Amino acid sequence: xxETATALREEQLEILRVLYPWYKEEVFRRREQxxxxxxxxxxxxxLLLITMxxxxxxxxxxxxxxxxxxxxVALFSALFAYLILQQRDRHRIAKQTLIEMExxxxxxxEGLYTVGKALYPKDWQTAWLSDKSVTVYITVVAAxxxxxxAAIFVQG
Numbered sequence: 001x002x003e004t005a006t007a008l009r010e011e012q013l014e015i016l017r018v019l020y021p022w023y024k025e026e027v028f029r030r031r032e033q034x035x036x037x038x039x040x041x042x043x044x045x046x047l048l049l050i051t052m053x054x055x056x057x058x059x060x061x062x063x064x065x066x067x068x069x070x071x072x073v074a075l076f077s078a079l080f081a082y083l084i085l086q087q088r089d090r091h092r093i094a095k096q097t098l099i100e101m102e103x104x105x106x107x108x109x110e111g112l113y114t115v116g117k118a119l120y121p122k123d124w125q126t127a128w129l130s131d132k133s134v135t136v137y138i139t140v141v142a143a144x145x146x147x148x149x150a151a152i153f154v155q156g
Contacts, residue, residue, distance in 0.1 A: 016101055023098040030091035031133075034084050038137040041080035045144035048073070052151045061155050069152050077145040081138050088134045095128050 061069070102120060106112040113119040 016105060020098070020101050020105070023094050023101065026094040027091060027098055030087050030094060034087045034091070034134065034137055037080055037084050037087065038140060041077065041141050042144055045073075045077070045141070045148055049144065049148050049151055052148070052155060061152070066152055066155075070149050073145060073148050073152070077141050080141055084134065084137050084141070092128070099125050099128075 102108060103125070107120045108118050108122055108125060110116065110118050
């Protein structure tokens with residue numbers, strides 16, 4: 001791998017110097033976008049839940065209104081789950097590309113930048129594969145969705 005990094009032409013290194021920070025920022029931006037989507041959907045669902053539980057209607061919701069309300073909540077949550085998964089996929093693509101650039105730059109090679117060790121730990125190349133954050137994001141949105149749907153039934 002050391003020969004690969006030194007064999008790169010100056011133009012190739014310049015392209016990597018430009019692309020590497022962009023991809024690094026892209027990885028962080030996609031992660032932040034997933035967190036924002038989760039926070040927005042969660043805040044909306046919590047607000048909806050609180051509103052439904054505190055504002056008691058003198059009239060019970062009929063079956064048709066309940067079906068529309070449940071459908072609306074389910075579609076809202078499904079859309080946000082889809083958007084979170086879309087950002088996850090883009091995050092993974094950017095992360096894979098970033099790791100490949102780091103390999104080419106020799107950041108995982110021992111002795112290239114520091115004596116006797118690599119600049120980046122070897123496990124950084126695969127640690128992202130065991131990331132469970134998206135599971136947490138989707139679980140939170142799903143749990144709040146179930147709570148809102150349950151509140152719709154209680155109001156009925």
